[in-house]
Amino acid sequence: MRVSLIVTVKNEAGSIGALLDSIAAQTRPPDEVVVCDGGSTDATLEVLRGETRFPVRVIERPGANISQGRNAAIEAASGDIIASTDAGVRLDPDWLRVLVAPFGREPQTRVVSGFFAPAPQTAFEVAMGAAVLPERRDIRPETFLPSSRSVAFRKEVWKEVGGYPEWLDYCEDLVFDFALQEKYHPFAFAPDAIVHFRPRRSLRAFFQQYYRYARGDGKASLWLRRHVIRYATYLIGVPGIAALSAVISPWLLLLYLAGAAAYTRTPYRRLRPRLRTMTPGDKLKAVALVPVIRVVGDVAKMIGYPVGVVWRLRRRPSSRDSN
Numbered sequence: 001m002r003v004s005l006i007v008t009v010k011n012e013a014g015s016i017g018a019l020l021d022s023i024a025a026q027t028r029p030p031d032e033v034v035v036c037d038g039g040s041t042d043a044t045l046e047v048l049r050g051e052t053r054f055p056v057r058v059i060e061r062p063g064a065n066i067s068q069g070r071n072a073a074i075e076a077a078s079g080d081i082i083a084s085t086d087a088g089v090r091l092d093p094d095w096l097r098v099l100v101a102p103f104g105r106e107p108q109t110r111v112v113s114g115f116f117a118p119a120p121q122t123a124f125e126v127a128m129g130a131a132v133l134p135e136r137r138d139i140r141p142e143t144f145l146p147s148s149r150s151v152a153f154r155k156e157v158w159k160e161v162g163g164y165p166e167w168l169d170y171c172e173d174l175v176f177d178f179a180l181q182e183k184y185h186p187f188a189f190a191p192d193a194i195v196h197f198r199p200r201r202s203l204r205a206f207f208q209q210y211y212r213y214a215r216g217d218g219k220a221s222l223w224l225r226r227h228v229i230r231y232a233t234y235l236i237g238v239p240g241i242a243a244l245s246a247v248i249s250p251w252l253l254l255l256y257l258a259g260a261a262a263y264t265r266t267p268y269r270r271l272r273p274r275l276r277t278m279t280p281g282d283k284l285k286a287v288a289l290v291p292v293i294r295v296v297g298d299v300a301k302m303i304g305y306p307v308g309v310v311w312r313l314r315r316r317p318s319s320r321d322s323n
Contacts, residue, residue, distance in 0.1 A: 005030035005077030008069035010038035026096030033137030036069035056136035067164035075238035099193035114150030114193035127289035141189035148173035210300035218308020
């Protein structure tokens with residue numbers, strides 16, 4: 001079983017070292033590492049070419065988006081098993097061994113979902129991880145759609161579904177997952193194949209991230225029901241409660257408290273154990289930031305989604321077209 005690890009990068013000189021260190025520390029090393037660079041203008045390529053602990057094959061594709069970069073790396077890979085991750089992460093030492101183990105145990109395995117965990121360094125990042133990132137106990141393995149920062153699949157299935165959708169700049173891994181899911185559901189789940197990554201470091205960066213995710217949803221026509229519920233909540237439910245409280249009873253304003261409690265219940269459950277090692281000031285900051293982060297994410301999605309829908313209506317691409 002030959003395993004190729006593929007990565008896409010662009011201007012990752014500040015973070016690529018941690019990824020390379022974690023690849024070198026794998027208890028089951030990849031048989032090859034193929035990196036596609038999308039046009040770095042910093043020292044990323046120099047760092048990659050200076051790696052001596054294991055061979056790294058670098059493919060340069062200036063201007064390529066993530067889908068194009070992944071497809072190029074996979075096409076160049078010689079392994080029958082493709083393990084995928086991203087720049088800006090640190091792999092657990094047992095990540096690859098655990099991720100590819102199901103292929104050896106069950107020859108019929110086609111896709112294995114790994115997992116990921118936040119590696120926060122500030123109170124803001126702790127709150128960010130709790131607010132938006134699931135824990136393993138939140139996951140239903142039979143429906144979980146893997147992130148391409150922690151997934152493995154047979155190269156043949158990548159070919160069969162047409163690869164990653166190159167017309168899509170964000171949410172491309174979800175569209176790829178859906179294509180795989182149609183043929184190979186359910187995926188094997190390896191929850192102990194952990195990739196550690198640092199959450200967004202500011203509200204501005206988070207807003208931009210979720211705007212792009214939602215724009216990708218609109219382009220690919222994903223999660224319509226979720227977006228409709230979000231619009232209805234903010235544009236009808238929130239002002240509607242205020243109007244009814246003015247007409248019927250101010251006690252109706254308590255619905256805001258009930259809604260906020262339900263909205264933040266899961267994030268605060270995730271946050272609770274992380275508070276133990278924080279200073280009192282950071283604890284207060286993290287607790288206060290959770291609802292702010294959730295609302296900012298919702299606003300970013302509500303702005304980004306219609307932009308993607310307009311793009312789709314103008315272009316009308318097939319959600320399964322990778323060209």
